[in-house]
Amino acid sequence: MSAPEIALPGFDLSAFVEATLAEDLGGAADAARDLTATACLPADARLKAVLDSRDRVVVAGLPLAAAFFRRLDPACAIHMLVADGDEVAAGTDLMTVEGNARALLAAERSALNTLQHLTGIATLTRRYVEAIEGTEATLLDTRKTLPGLRHLEKYAVRMGGGQNHRMGLWDAPMVKDNHIAAAGGITPAVAACKAAGLSDITVEVDRIDQIEPAIAAGADRLLLDNMPPPVLREAVALVAGRVPTEASGGVNLDSIRAIAETGVSHISVGRLTQSAPAADVGMDYLE
Structure with a gap:
């Protein structure tokens, strides 16, 4: 051909x-x-x-x-x-x-x-x-790409059967820990995004007690950062399907199956393009 x-x-x-x-x-x-x-x-x-x-x-x-x-x-x-x-x-x-x-x-x-x-x-x-086959979790890439090669590397992820997360800072909002700290908290950070007309807002949380405030503020998706599987399972139960959940941070081939089995809807892995x-x-x- x-x-x-x-x-x-x-x-x-x-x-x-x-x-x-x-x-x-x-x-x-x-x-x-x-x-x-x-x-x-x-x-x-x-x-x-x-x-x-x-x-x-x-x-x-x-x-x-x-x-x-x-x-x-x-x-x-x-x-x-x-x-x-x-x-x-x-x-x-x-x-x-x-x-x-x-x-x-x-x-x-x-x-x-x-x-x-x-x-x-x-x-x-x-x-x-293959490691998460049979679970409900979807594999995502991240922005941890080589400068200038992001489009190519994310294309390769698709060829491997993964899905692309946001292409960059321009196509989807994600309120991360530093945004939260600089804005004075989850609620004002999300409120500012909504006031700017943004939608499909992901909010990063790294503690269980941040989940309810994030959902109450209007988060459309939660990034559960660096939570071990027992904590992830607790977080998923607390979210109870109200918004999609994404596990991220320190995921590798040895740990991803246990993470997927907690019930999270997505798992993002920087290693796909970074390593x-x-x-x-x-x-x-x-x-």
Whole structure:
């Protein structure tokens, strides 16, 4: 199958590809700036290569990898062997690319860096999704992303089966502990948000005694921060379904099942984007 288009609203993919290649090529997305490939290979040399996974992974970022190759060789032939979101075994071929050798080698590292990073996030996300399977909890990501890569990293979370939380500070209000402290309490903080015309307001609470004041103030959702499972269970019982509840803080693969079984509706995990190891994906020459 040919390389599909990738939908990333609000993200300038062309600019990202241009800037990433320019970083590796000394200021311009120009294959002629690759000293080694230019010295070793004739200008018309051809190359066919395969991108393959060395581990069991959930794939994310193949269309992005294709975009790097196409930027330096618009005529290159790309054949996708799997799709983003697929879980594949170690040794699986992901895609082939054929075209100008200098161009493809100049784009190789940028393509692989992006594919490895996003595939690592998707793979880790899938492990978390599997860990809470059968519960009522939904897995969410956070804003703990690498600067400039948020749209891509949140795309990878979706490929792994997780859901995106807010994209940033602009698309959903969340009243956190520092907002509460600066505003003089939960009630004035929420009241100020409502006066500003905001809706779907999440309020962070880290103590049981904050739950009723938050709901009474008009919170539409509660973020239960850094509460161990016994406290979370108590909090969920107290909320009694009046608003959705989100557990957050210190969640890992060892603890997430117990957290999900407390009855919270959502669990947000910063580790999905903050700590996912890169997947082992390589590019190899094909005879």
